[in-house]
Amino acid sequence: MTMKVELNDVSWRTKKTTVIEDVTMTLEPGMTYGLLGRNGAGKTSLLALIASYMQPTSGTIRIDGENPFENERLAPHVCFLFNADYSEEDGPASEYLEAAARYRPNFDQAYAEELAALFELPLDVPVQKLSSGLQASLEAVIGLAVRAPVTLLDEVYAGMDAPNRTRLYDAVVEDQARHPRIIVLSTHLVSEMEYLLDHVCLLHEGRLLADEPAASFTARGVTVTGEAAAVDAFVLDREILHTKELGGTKQVLVTGPLAEEERQAAAEAGLTLGSVSMQDLFIHLTTKEGASHA
Amino acid sequence: MKPAFDEKKPIFLQIKEQLEDQIVDGRIQEHEQIPSTTQMVQFYQVNHLTIAKGMNQLADEGIIYKKRGVGMFVAEGAREVLRQRRRDQFSEMYIQPMMQEAEKLGLSSGELRRMIDEWKGGGTS
Known part of the structure; x- marks a missing residue:
C-alpha cells in the first residue's frame, strides 16, 4: 500500500508564536525525506501535525486524499516515533511489539525480533530499566517493523550510540x-545521514527554506578558493553564505549552481x-550570517 | 569508514569506474552478479539514486544487464569492450598530459623514451 501526503499552506500557531508558517509540500511514496532544521525550527511540530497529534491552525493536510485528523482508516498507516518518556513504563519491550502487531496491519514480528537482536535490545526487560539509547532503539525497531506507508522518525537515532x-x-x-x-x-545529524536522504526539506523558524532533491540541494552551495582579490572579484554579484581566510587565500561559499562559462x-x-x-x-543556510545574506 | 572520492569528478562516475575496474581486472566475471544497489549504498555511503545513475549508464552501454527481480549481471563481452575503450582513451588520458608536461620541462622525445625504458628496467614487474 502506498499513500501520498499533501500539505497546503499549513500553519500552526500558539497564543504567543507562530511555530509553523505556510508550509506547502508533498511527500511521495518510496522516498526518504530528510527534515532538517536547527533546534526549535519546528521539525517536531510539523511531524506531529502530519501524524494528527494536533490540527493545523490554518491550511490543510491530506493523506491518501483524506483529512487524517481523527481518521480511523488512516491512523494505523501513519507511524510517528519520537523520544518518549518511558520512566513510568514497567512493561517489557515485547509488549510494545504485541501492541504494534494488533494495531499495525503491515507489522512484521520476525523482522522486529531480528532488528532487536541487531541492536542488542532485550525484549524481556521492563522498558523503564533500559538505557535511553536502548529505549531509542526500541522506537527504531517499531518504526521500521510496522512498515507504515507514512513513517515519521523524529530524531529517535539521536539517543542511540554510534554503532547502533x-x-x-x-x-x-x-x-x-x-x-x-x-x-x-x-x-540535525546531517553529515552521517546525508546518503540516506533522497529529498531535503529544510525548516527554519517555522518556514520551509528548501524542498528539493538532495542532489540539487547540495548543488546550491559552491566554494570558491584562491587569491583574495581574485575571489572577491569573482563573487561580486553572488550571494555569499560564508567566508574564511588564511593568509592571502580566501574561501567563499556562494549559492550555486554555477553555469559552465562561470x-x-x-x-x-x-x-x-x-x-x-x-x-x-545546512549550517550556513540556517545561521544568521547565511539567513541574512550579509 | 567512508571511501574517498575525488572532488573533481561526479561520484556516480567514480562508482561506475570502480565497477569497470573490477570487470577489467577480472574480479567480477562475465555473467556474474554485481553487488546490489543496497550493498553499494551501504559500502560507499552514497545515496541510492546516485548509485542507480551510474549503474543505469553501464546498463545503457551494454556492460551490465538486468534480470528482473534478481539483480544486475556483467554482460558477455563486457571485459573486452571496456579494455578496448580504455585503449582508445589511453593516448588522451595519459600520453597527452605527459607530453604537455614534457614540453614545459623541455624534455626531448628521446629523453622521454629513455625514461620509459629505465622505468621498465627498474620497475617491480
Whole structure:
C-alpha cells in the first residue's frame, strides 16, 4: 500500500508564536525525506501535525486524499516515533511489539525480533530499566517493523550510540528498498545521514527554506578558493553564505549552481571550485550570517 | 569508514569506474552478479539514486544487464569492450598530459623514451 501526503499552506500557531508558517509540500511514496532544521525550527511540530497529534491552525493536510485528523482508516498507516518518556513504563519491550502487531496491519514480528537482536535490545526487560539509547532503539525497531506507508522518525537515532546508529542506517537502506514507503527522518545529524536522504526539506523558524532533491540541494552551495582579490572579484554579484581566510587565500561559499562559462571564468582566474557537504550548507543556510545574506 | 572520492569528478562516475575496474581486472566475471544497489549504498555511503545513475549508464552501454527481480549481471563481452575503450582513451588520458608536461620541462622525445625504458628496467614487474 502506498499513500501520498499533501500539505497546503499549513500553519500552526500558539497564543504567543507562530511555530509553523505556510508550509506547502508533498511527500511521495518510496522516498526518504530528510527534515532538517536547527533546534526549535519546528521539525517536531510539523511531524506531529502530519501524524494528527494536533490540527493545523490554518491550511490543510491530506493523506491518501483524506483529512487524517481523527481518521480511523488512516491512523494505523501513519507511524510517528519520537523520544518518549518511558520512566513510568514497567512493561517489557515485547509488549510494545504485541501492541504494534494488533494495531499495525503491515507489522512484521520476525523482522522486529531480528532488528532487536541487531541492536542488542532485550525484549524481556521492563522498558523503564533500559538505557535511553536502548529505549531509542526500541522506537527504531517499531518504526521500521510496522512498515507504515507514512513513517515519521523524529530524531529517535539521536539517543542511540554510534554503532547502533550505523546499524539503523543500514537497516533503513535495506528495508526501504524491500518495502518502499514514505520515510521522514528529522535530524540535525546531517553529515552521517546525508546518503540516506533522497529529498531535503529544510525548516527554519517555522518556514520551509528548501524542498528539493538532495542532489540539487547540495548543488546550491559552491566554494570558491584562491587569491583574495581574485575571489572577491569573482563573487561580486553572488550571494555569499560564508567566508574564511588564511593568509592571502580566501574561501567563499556562494549559492550555486554555477553555469559552465562561470566555471571556465573561475579556472581562468586561477580559482578552485569545490562542492559543499549537506552539513555545511545546512549550517550556513540556517545561521544568521547565511539567513541574512550579509 | 567512508571511501574517498575525488572532488573533481561526479561520484556516480567514480562508482561506475570502480565497477569497470573490477570487470577489467577480472574480479567480477562475465555473467556474474554485481553487488546490489543496497550493498553499494551501504559500502560507499552514497545515496541510492546516485548509485542507480551510474549503474543505469553501464546498463545503457551494454556492460551490465538486468534480470528482473534478481539483480544486475556483467554482460558477455563486457571485459573486452571496456579494455578496448580504455585503449582508445589511453593516448588522451595519459600520453597527452605527459607530453604537455614534457614540453614545459623541455624534455626531448628521446629523453622521454629513455625514461620509459629505465622505468621498465627498474620497475617491480
